[in-house]
Amino acid sequence: MSKRIMVVDDSRLVRVQMEDVLKGTDYEIAAHCRSGEDAIAQYAAIQPDLVTMDIIMQGMDGLDAAEIILKDHPEARIVMVSSLAYNDTFERAKAIGARGFVDKPFHQEQLLKVFEQALR
Amino acid sequence: MNTVMTKEALEQILDQALQDVTEQTAGVRLHQGSLPLGEDLCTVHITFDKGFGTSLTLCADTSLLARMACNSFHEDVVTQEDLEEFCKEYFNVLCGKITGAMYRATKIPAHFGQPVFYRGRYEPEDQEVQFILTYSDEHSEGAQFIHHVPCTRGDGEAVLNRTGQKGV
Numbered sequence: 694m695s696k697r698i699m700v701v702d703d704s705r706l707v708r709v710q711m712e713d714v715l716k717g718t719d720y721e722i723a724a725h726c727r728s729g730e731d732a733i734a735q736y737a738a739i740q741p742d743l744v745t746m747d748i749i750m751q752g753m754d755g756l757d758a759a760e761i762i763l764k765d766h767p768e769a770r771i772v773m774v775s776s777l778a779y780n781d782t783f784e785r786a787k788a789i790g791a792r793g794f795v796d797k798p799f800h801q802e803q804l805l806k807v808f809e810q811a812l813r
Numbered sequence: 814m815n816t817v818m819t820k821e822a823l824e825q826i827l828d829q830a831l832q833d834v835t836e837q838t839a840g841v842r843l844h845q846g847s848l849p850l851g852e853d854l855c856t857v858h859i860t861f862d863k864g865f866g867t868s869l870t871l872c873a874d875t876s877l878l879a880r881m882a883c884n885s886f887h888e889d890v891v892t893q894e895d896l897e898e899f900c901k902e903y904f905n906v907l908c909g910k911i912t913g914a915m916y917r918a919t920k921i922p923a924h925f926g927q928p929v930f931y932r933g934r935y936e937p938e939d940q941e942v943q944f945i946l947t948y949s950d951e952h953s954e955g956a957q958f959i960h961h962v963p964c965t966r967g968d969g970e971a972v973l974n975r976t977g978q979k980g981v
Binding site: 704705706707709710749751775776777778779781796797798 | 834837838885886887895898899901902903905906908909910912913916922924925927
């Protein structure tokens with residue numbers, strides 16, 4: 694059975710890229726939320742196996758959104774996906790309970806490895 | 814962007830990042846050349862609001878950017894909205910790569926605002942061009958990747974960036 698992914702990113706392009714790299718794998722995109730606020734609102738209804746969360750978005754950033762989702766749903770498995778990451782970003786992501794970090798632009802091998810680790 | 818990196822080193826970082834991200838994101842190979850741009854242009858621009866007082870601008874033939882967007886979205890044609898969305902996300906990733914490379918070289922953490930998209934050519938106010946990298950592709954469509962620095966004042970004093978010197 695496929696693992697269901699909720700993609701949180703304000704860009705439609707990222708959803709297309711994610712579909713490309715997940716084609717033929719055991720993962721499927723269950724939802725695409727274009728803001729942190731939307732992800733918080735939809736998480737309970739979607740109940741994804743994994744969330745990929747962009748960091749820099751219009752409105753609430755991905756770290757804040759991940760923190761709120763994890764507070765309400767401690768079982769949530771969230772992987773941060775961003776083009777901009779410093780040590781303090783990694784540390785905060787880890788501190789709030791994110792399960793991994795993927796750089797943009799992402800490769801299939803890199804993405805699947807982080808997904809597998811996050812779902813263990 | 815800072816005082817510990819030469820202009821040549823910065824150019825190398827920008828060039829490598831642009832070529833890598835363009836090929837990986839849009840399947841287009843760009844090479845440096847002196848091809849003049851056409852008349853139908855689009856520009857995408859970011860400003861560093863933390864770390865550096867500079868900005869980066871990509872001005873390119875609309876046809877080149879549209880082809881890159883088509884490749885990325887797997888569409889034969891793209892809407893104006895798709896083109897703008899592609900340009901912003903592509904430039905966001907490109908500038909993220911550059912910022913990461915800059916951080917590894919200088920240990921200065923930088924932050925940039927959301928990319929802004931313009932139809933036509935855009936020149937940021939109060940900034941001047943430090944250097945331009947010029948590219949073309951196999952279809953002879955072109956792009957200019959421009960590094961802007963704060964303008965020199967009328968009295969000859971440079972507007973200083975974070976590190977206290979004008980320039981890179």
